Amino acid sequence: MVVRSDVSVAAIGTMASLPDDISPLRIGTGLVVDDRAYVVLGRIRMYWADGAWNEWFIDDGTTPGWLVEAQGFFSVAFPLPLPPVLVDAPWPVLGATLDLGGTIYRVSDLKEATCRGSEGELPFAAPSGRVVRYADLNSPAGGFVSLEDSDEGRRFSSGANVHGDDLGFSNLRPVEGWVEPPRRARSDGDPEFPPGS
Amino acid sequence: MSDTQSPPWRAPSAARARVLNCPSCGGSVTVRANGISITAVCSSCGSTLDVSNPDVRLIEEVRRRTHEPPIAIGMRGLLVGTLWEVAGFQSRADATNGWSWDEYLLFNPYRGFRFLVQDDDDWVLYCMLRQDVPDPVQGFEGRRYTQRGTGIARTTYVLGEFYWRARVGDEVSTAEYIDSPWLLSREQNGDEIIWSRGIQLEGETVGTAFGLQSDFVSGGVSGKAASRNERTNGVIWVGVAAVIMLLLLHMIPFGTSRSAVVFGRTFHTTAANEGSTLTTEVFTISAKGGNLRITAQAPVFNNWVELGISMVGPDDITFNATPSIEYYYGQDSDGSWSEGSQSTSVTFRSVPGGDYRLLIEPYAGAYRANPENPNAWKPNTPVDFTVTVTRHVPSWGNFWIALLLLIPYPIFRYFFPSTPPAPKPDASPWPASTWKPPP
Numbered sequence A: 001m002v003v004r005s006d007v008s009v010a011a012i013g014t015m016a017s018l019p020d021d022i023s024p025l026r027i028g029t030g031l032v033v034d035d036r037a038y039v040v041l042g043r044i045r046m047y048w049a050d051g052a053w054n055e056w057f058i059d060d061g062t063t064p065g066w067l068v069e070a071q072g073f074f075s076v077a078f079p080l081p082l083p084p085v086l087v088d089a090p091w092p093v094l095g096a097t098l099d100l101g102g103t104i105y106r107v108s109d110l111k112e113a114t115c116r117g118s119e120g121e122l123p124f125a126a127p128s129g130r131v132v133r134y135a136d137l138n139s140p141a142g143g144f145v146s147l148e149d150s151d152e153g154r155r156f157s158s159g160a161n162v163h164g165d166d167l168g169f170s171n172l173r174p175v176e177g178w179v180e181p182p183r184r185a186r187s188d189g190d191p192e193f194p195p196g197s
Numbered sequence B: 001m002s003d004t005q006s007p008p009w010r011a012p013s014a015a016r017a018r019v020l021n022c023p024s025c026g027g028s029v030t031v032r033a034n035g036i037s038i039t040a041v042c043s044s045c046g047s048t049l050d051v052s053n054p055d056v057r058l059i060e061e062v063r064r065r066t067h068e069p070p071i072a073i074g075m076r077g078l079l080v081g082t083l084w085e086v087a088g089f090q091s092r093a094d095a096t097n098g099w100s101w102d103e104y105l106l107f108n109p110y111r112g113f114r115f116l117v118q119d120d121d122d123w124v125l126y127c128m129l130r131q132d133v134p135d136p137v138q139g140f141e142g143r144r145y146t147q148r149g150t151g152i153a154r155t156t157y158v159l160g161e162f163y164w165r166a167r168v169g170d171e172v173s174t175a176e177y178i179d180s181p182w183l184l185s186r187e188q189n190g191d192e193i194i195w196s197r198g199i200q201l202e203g204e205t206v207g208t209a210f211g212l213q214s215d216f217v218s219g220g221v222s223g224k225a226a227s228r229n230e231r232t233n234g235v236i237w238v239g240v241a242a243v244i245m246l247l248l249l250h251m252i253p254f255g256t257s258r259s260a261v262v263f264g265r266t267f268h269t270t271a272a273n274e275g276s277t278l279t280t281e282v283f284t285i286s287a288k289g290g291n292l293r294i295t296a297q298a299p300v301f302n303n304w305v306e307l308g309i310s311m312v313g314p315d316d317i318t319f320n321a322t323p324s325i326e327y328y329y330g331q332d333s334d335g336s337w338s339e340g341s342q343s344t345s346v347t348f349r350s351v352p353g354g355d356y357r358l359l360i361e362p363y364a365g366a367y368r369a370n371p372e373n374p375n376a377w378k379p380n381t382p383v384d385f386t387v388t389v390t391r392h393v394p395s396w397g398n399f400w401i402a403l404l405l406l407i408p409y410p411i412f413r414y415f416f417p418s419t420p421p422a423p424k425p426d427a428s429p430w431p432a433s434t435w436k437p438p439p
Helices: B203-210 B223-251 B396-406 B408-415
Strands: A030-033 A036-048 A051-059 A065-070 A073-080 A097-100 A103-120 A131-138 A143-150 A153-162 B018-021 B028-031 B039-041 B048-050 B057-060 B076-079 B082-094 B100-108 B112-119 B122-128 B146-162 B171-179 B182-189 B192-201 B260-269 B283-285 B292-297 B303-312 B318-321 B324-332 B335-341 B343-348 B354-364 B383-391
Touching (some): A036 A065, A051 A103, A073 A143, A103 B324, B076 B203, B112 B192, B122 B182, B122 B203, B260 B283, B260 B354, B354 B383
Antiparallel strands (some): A030 A036, A036 A103, A051 A065, A065 A073, A073 A153, A097 A103, A103 B192, A143 A153, B018 B028, B039 B048, B082 B100, B112 B122, B171 B182, B303 B318, B303 B324, B303 B354
């Protein structure tokens, strides 16, 4: 691990320095979720055996949530109370479904990940080495549900997989060698968007 | 927001690619998707590096000769409204028939990744989906897709960087669906199901975007394709002859009675029947061996019925099935959608003849109150379902399985003298009842 001289001694052991990445997001980046103006306050960087992703803590002053950034894709999720049936339910297997108010979510991803660093303001301590087990579920319309399990117990959140174009980012971090692209026309044929959209 | 902590560290003000030295040969390696890419292959010596950590580790010191793909790593091109940079390249081949194709991993820090796939002169641009695709054949996003093929894709060559631990020898099971110019692709390994949406592109479009020479993108004339076609001609003719024979054999019933319905009944139930056992009259299955299909139908709409069925026969031989009938329909910003079906069936490959009866335990969404609308529920809401038992169902599945087994073999043997590895079994879904519905 690289020990940075500007890290306070108190932080070592609880917070790791954050390995840099190419993400255009940063603390202070603004975004719009459901017509509400959010600001990025902090981030957790999670690693699993074969990859890594960012969990950005976002707040609009009333309803804090998370913007998950993985491989250039975004999901917005808000914490919910754990449904009682999931308190002791066995961990799902890939392909299992969950009926949430009539919408069927399917388990598409099971991972165990380790926190390898964090920055900024977070709603809980995210020490480096904190291990979290994830079950991610998707609905046919792109709804997103996540069940997490860690030493602090299970956490449940719900939201949606979203297009970066639709988040109205502001105050992005510059990326060397790249220009922030203009918002696309859906008719350009990018398969990120469904046919005929 | 208790336990808030002050920032001990902040990311640099500008994001940038990472440049490192290959621990094997010292050559310069650029990691374009810095912080996302997990592996990078050194373009100088071909060694595979783990770039997921600040300390670069050598995964595989190969010192193999690298060959530059037709669109070089690092090239940029404007496609579907976005400027993309080629970050990675892999060749993959079907593990059963040896058919190979190339995939470019395209990257833009604001738009993520796309896969540009070249299969001879066909080009498809794919984007990973983050939504469930219940069954593309039943319709998805207003289009009806046709299944084009399934297989095991094995990675045979990698260059550049990847956001997963890409290795030669990686295998995933694949299924592809087409409703031209759109495609859906499903890839599954142990812990992940990945659906991707693709759109066919003209070779000329790709050529213009990345400044390629026209004879390359028009396809068909590349040395690889031409030589493959020549060499496989003989094997293909053997395959065609075998398919014709198989088709003839399949169509001749050999005296077996086909699709005989041996039992059928509609059940009328209410919440009082939930979990109780309904026992049917005895029905007889002919002594001739063969398959048997249990079909369950229910007129469900935005609801579900699940039946625990035991078919008990002579000497208490028991066949168990848990058909789940669910059908959902709705409207969202993408238009109308539906998933599931009002009919489902389970086929047993070999059921001996004799006298049987069914024990059926019904469960249904309509037996219970909807937590969102508890006042609308009536305990006496009828739930009807029909169970049909059919003997000697013509199984085109068997035909396709035989076809799949028959066709690739000579081709495969021609390319690979060794035996193919067994495909990884798909994880069987965990019984969903615990998960639906939350109270």
